[in-house]
Amino acid sequence: MSTDATSAKSPFNASTERVERVLCFTAHPDDIDFGAAGTIAAWTAAGVQVSYCIMTDGDAGGFDADDHHAITDTRTEEQRRAAAIVGVEDIHYLHERDGYLEVNHVVMKQVVKLIREIRPQIVLAMHPERNWDRIQKSHPDHLAVGEIITRAVYPALENPFAYPELAEAGLEAYKLPWLWLFAGPESRENHFVDVTGHVEQKLEAIRVHASQHPDLAAMERTVRGMLGHNGRRARLPEGSSAEAFHVVSVNGSRTIAGF
Template identity: 75%
Template sequence: MTSNAGSAQSPFDPRQHRVERVLCFTAHPDDIDFGAAGTIAAWTAAGVQVSYCLMTDGDAGGFDPADREEIIALRTAEQQRAAELVGVSDVRHLHQRDGYLEPSHEVIRGVVRLIREIRPDVVVAMHPERNWTRIQKSHPDHLAVGEAVTRAVYPAVENPFAYPELAEAGLAAYKLPWLWLFAGPEERENHFVDVTDTVPAKLAAIRVHASQHPDIEATDGTVRGLMLRTGQLAGLPPGHSAEAFHVVKVNGPGTIAGF
């Protein structure tokens, strides 16, 4: 995939750390496309297997009262089409209520179950910390995703005695190598991915979510501008676009249990 740039503080070096499987957790249909679809398109083009898990059905979204009875089916179909545009066919759902998501043990157990099943090299999730500069990134459901995933990643995923019913069902404990968080505070961002080549795929995926973003031209312009600004922050050449992450090494060669 495209290499990271301008991220001297990042513990992740794409030249050294191989990525074969990725699992992405978001709150609503369209979150992953705004936050990371450029990176995901680059991963899938390189042969990486990427799966999505949407924690809510997006049932509180949309603008047209006439869509209320069909909004879940509509948004589910939009996300499936958008995922396919960036090379993703595996889309899972936790079916929590939009606007009511909490990092409950029911939700955390669902996250642990899926991570143990897929056993990814990288988990991508929304950030648990609020972004005060652009608060729209910090919908309460977004923060709940970040908190639930972070609690699941350590220690529950790797603790064989956490949610023992999962181990009994054959889902053994697993040490996740990497957690990539997006949509958090800019001061947390330590890893940038040059997505210049995959901007068209990202924008095409976003356009699919017409029930949420009917002004396509304004949405395109805003997203392009934000990616160009991120490219500047990453130190990329003029005209390059980037996506930003807070990358956390969860388990590596020097990791000791409990530290």
């Protein structure tokens, strides 16, 4: 895909890798739009099928105490509209409680099941490591998503004897090629996507989550600043914008069973 600006350290070569399906996991509605909406817009524009799985309903979010009873429905609708802006229609929810997401086999089994159903080339998720430079990126639910997904993709996803009832139901073990992580420590980021042409789509998607933004102008300044910072880190032309990821090769040409 021509939209990628790949750093020298990146294990992922967008010009040679064939990507048809991507499955994204986040903790709350709006996480994916802050972290990767520009990249997702580029993928869908290129014909990639992108699906979302949001683990909680975002029921602890918002600022309006008088209308908080309706926040789950509000955030679900916001996410539907935001996803449509970047070309995504397939959204799954695990309905875990916001702020209470834990790493356990109940959730991991659901994750393995969904990945085996969709069989994406890329799973994109939040990073399991805390970002001490911007701790707001490291909500405990975000960290839980990263750990859940990392444990799920190896070894459970590719082990036919993990959650054997899934294989018995026809969901065969699957070897995931790539795991992309976002919102982790900057030192871990090894891949950049040039989203210069999709910045307005990204911001439009973020704006939809109005229940979460008491100051839209400040939000936009912050997001544009981060995208510009990543563009400079990626050594893109002046004024460019990029999203940054920690890309992990889970199964590649050098992978052998158990190693």
